[in-house]
Amino acid sequence: MNGRPAIKFNDLTLGYDRHPAVHHVTGEVEEGELLALVGPNGAGKSTLLKGIMRELSPLDGSIVLDGLD
Numbered sequence: 116m117n118g119r120p121a122i123k124f125n126d127l128t129l130g131y132d133r134h135p136a137v138h139h140v141t142g143e144v145e146e147g148e149l150l151a152l153v154g155p156n157g158a159g160k161s162t163l164l165k166g167i168m169r170e171l172s173p174l175d176g177s178i179v180l181d182g183l184d
Contacts, residue, residue, distance in 0.1 A: 118145060119145060119146050120143035120144065120145055120146070120179070121144055121145060121146040121147075121148075121180070121181060122143060122144040122150075122167060122178065122179070122180055123142075123143040123144075123178070123179040124140045124141055124142050124143065124176070124177075124178055125141060125176050125177045125178075125179065126139050126140075126141055126175065126176035126177075127139070127140040127141070127166070127173055127175070127176035127177065127178060128140075128173060128174045128175040128176055129159070129162050129163065129165070129166045129171055129173055129174060130162070130174050131162075131171075133174065135174060136159045136162040137159040137162050137163050137166070139175075139176070140163070140176075141176075152164070166178055167180070
């Protein structure tokens with residue numbers, strides 16, 4: 116891996132109608148890495164994916180994709 120983050124989460128909170136579903140996520144996924152999302156129903160997996168795909172705007176924090184906020 117080249118150490119360049121493809122996805123970076125900066126204190127990210129996502130949710131619906133001001134009700135958080137994903138709280139204060141910070142971290143990064145480097146280019147070429149694989150990412151698995153696991154958890155029970157209602158844990159926020161689909162919400163996080165919608166945020167990455169820009170279908171859902173952050174309530175707080177940010178998602179940086181390939182260096183673009």
